[in-house]
Amino acid sequence: MKHTQGLCSTTISDLGVRLGNSEILKGVDLDVHCGEITAVVGTNGAGKSTLLKAILGEIPHTGSIAFADADSQRLGMPTVGYVPQKLDFDYGSPTSVLDLFAAVRSNIPVWLRHSQRTRQETREGLVRVHAEHLMNRRLGSLSGGELQRVLLALALTPVPDLLLLDEPVSGMDRNGLRLFYETVSELKEDFDLSIILVSHDLDLVAHHADRVAFVNGQTIELCGTPADVFTDPRVVDTFALGLFTHLRADAGGIN
Amino acid sequence: MKNALLGVLLVTPLFGLLGTMVVNNRMAFFSDALGHSALTGIAIGVIVGMGNPQWSMLVFSVLLALGITAVKNANAASTDTIIGVFSSTAVALGIAILSMRGGFNKYAVYLIGDLLSISATDLILLAVVLVVVLALWVTVFNRLLVVSLNRPLASSRGINVLLYEYLFAVLMAVVVTISIRWVGILVISSLLVLPAAAARNVAGNMRQYHVYSVAIAIVSGLSGLIISYYWGTATGATIILVTALFFFGTLGLRRRLAR
Numbered sequence A: 001m002k003h004t005q006g007l008c009s010t011t012i013s014d015l016g017v018r019l020g021n022s023e024i025l026k027g028v029d030l031d032v033h034c035g036e037i038t039a040v041v042g043t044n045g046a047g048k049s050t051l052l053k054a055i056l057g058e059i060p061h062t063g064s065i066a067f068a069d070a071d072s073q074r075l076g077m078p079t080v081g082y083v084p085q086k087l088d089f090d091y092g093s094p095t096s097v098l099d100l101f102a103a104v105r106s107n108i109p110v111w112l113r114h115s116q117r118t119r120q121e122t123r124e125g126l127v128r129v130h131a132e133h134l135m136n137r138r139l140g141s142l143s144g145g146e147l148q149r150v151l152l153a154l155a156l157t158p159v160p161d162l163l164l165l166d167e168p169v170s171g172m173d174r175n176g177l178r179l180f181y182e183t184v185s186e187l188k189e190d191f192d193l194s195i196i197l198v199s200h201d202l203d204l205v206a207h208h209a210d211r212v213a214f215v216n217g218q219t220i221e222l223c224g225t226p227a228d229v230f231t232d233p234r235v236v237d238t239f240a241l242g243l244f245t246h247l248r249a250d251a252g253g254i255n
Numbered sequence B: 001m002k003n004a005l006l007g008v009l010l011v012t013p014l015f016g017l018l019g020t021m022v023v024n025n026r027m028a029f030f031s032d033a034l035g036h037s038a039l040t041g042i043a044i045g046v047i048v049g050m051g052n053p054q055w056s057m058l059v060f061s062v063l064l065a066l067g068i069t070a071v072k073n074a075n076a077a078s079t080d081t082i083i084g085v086f087s088s089t090a091v092a093l094g095i096a097i098l099s100m101r102g103g104f105n106k107y108a109v110y111l112i113g114d115l116l117s118i119s120a121t122d123l124i125l126l127a128v129v130l131v132v133v134l135a136l137w138v139t140v141f142n143r144l145l146v147v148s149l150n151r152p153l154a155s156s157r158g159i160n161v162l163l164y165e166y167l168f169a170v171l172m173a174v175v176v177t178i179s180i181r182w183v184g185i186l187v188i189s190s191l192l193v194l195p196a197a198a199a200r201n202v203a204g205n206m207r208q209y210h211v212y213s214v215a216i217a218i219v220s221g222l223s224g225l226i227i228s229y230y231w232g233t234a235t236g237a238t239i240i241l242v243t244a245l246f247f248f249g250t251l252g253l254r255r256r257l258a259r
Helices: A048-056 A097-105 A116-128 A144-155 A174-191 A202-208 A226-231 A233-238 A241-250 B002-024 B028-048 B054-074 B079-100 B120-139 B141-149 B151-156 B161-183 B188-202 B206-231 B235-257
Strands: A009-019 A022-033 A036-041 A062-068 A080-083 A162-166 A194-198 A211-216 A219-224
Touching: A009 A048, A022 A036, A022 A048, A022 A194, A036 A048, A036 A174, A036 A202, A048 A080, A048 A162, A048 A194, A048 B151, A080 A144, A080 B151, A097 A116, A097 A144, A097 B141, A116 A144, A144 A162, A144 A174, A174 A202, A202 A226, A211 A226, A211 A233, A219 A226, A219 A233, A226 A233, B002 B028, B002 B120, B002 B141, B002 B161, B002 B188, B002 B206, B002 B235, B028 B054, B028 B079, B028 B161, B028 B188, B054 B079, B054 B161, B120 B141, B120 B161, B141 B151, B141 B161, B151 B161, B161 B188, B161 B235, B188 B206, B188 B235, B206 B235
Parallel strands: A022 A219, A036 A194, A036 A211, A080 A162, A162 A194
Antiparallel strands: A009 A022, A009 A062, A211 A219
């Protein structure tokens, strides 16, 4: 079901986060359109994780976050699906993929049994990310790419208004990354999702994001297409992107 | 002996169950600290003039658990260090007070445990705690699991991470305190950790994890009790040795079952 572009979106207005005496973020405005991947880039400590935490409701913030559907009906806070960074997972835990889904979706204790409904829902969720064969596998036995797809499926169960991808590239091989982004693009189309992607991998962002928001100076300094943002002098300067152009020029223009 | 048998049948599944989350949450050292703090709880009870130090032990243990958890959340220092500081201070205080009274020897029984002298009242108390833990395991286990896997994920799913962290810490304090007289301070954290650690080597999902952990705990408990009865060794320690055998046995199986 496609919404007319521009009408369905999550709008963040004048968002600010204060921790003690310091202002971590202020005056953050961002429009995340449905069916688009909006990447959030910035150096370490710029405030990207803080922004995510504010959207997730983990930390208090000023300003507003509102979801509007295709008919421009403002529906209040969006439901958020969060795909966490893989780094802090307890990989040694004898938890199967099904256990993980059941733990968040069902009240039946996972050490006891799983209901048919939970199994079915998990299977459907995993099918969407081409991971149905992983249902009974231990989390620790999955490759980086497989775990990322499982976490993605979990964040989409049930399908949220807004999907947050937190550094999904860390610890993944090139092939896993490619498959992951293909999956995200498919889901973006199928469910008309608004997606916020936080990543340090600028190359990947440049290839897959529809829009890029550059966090700097406690706010979003710039937002636009990858072409606009990655050629802006402020961004080029911050990430030393000019250095690479220089190297490419040295190599005789060979890419 | 009959009472000791019942005691084992109550304590081992309790520890087998609780141990699954103790190991998942890497709280072996924490449980050790709770066990050691029993001495301080007793010391406080003695100073205050209590006949049965059970209550002072319980209160002190719960306060210690809450204190460590609070400092851990507020501080950037490593959990290992924080527990070490709290634990060593508490233990030293307890030993100092108890030895001052001149007769530390009568408290030595808490160090190695005395399961063979468990009474019917004590059994009832253990049974109540087991029922409470079972009830919690049915109602809040799922949330405890998600918190142990990944805190931001748990938070994003509307789970109050801090609440469950404190809840689990207090639960551990209660279980450790209730059982310390029978199992002994020196081995109590092993009893919590070993069955679950052994189960973790071979379990492929949460159900297997629990079944194996409880089964290993019960079997080790019964064998340990019987062996200790005939050899005259401390029951708690003997149980641990049997459990350790299970652990090393399953460790060998782990490679083959890694899937």
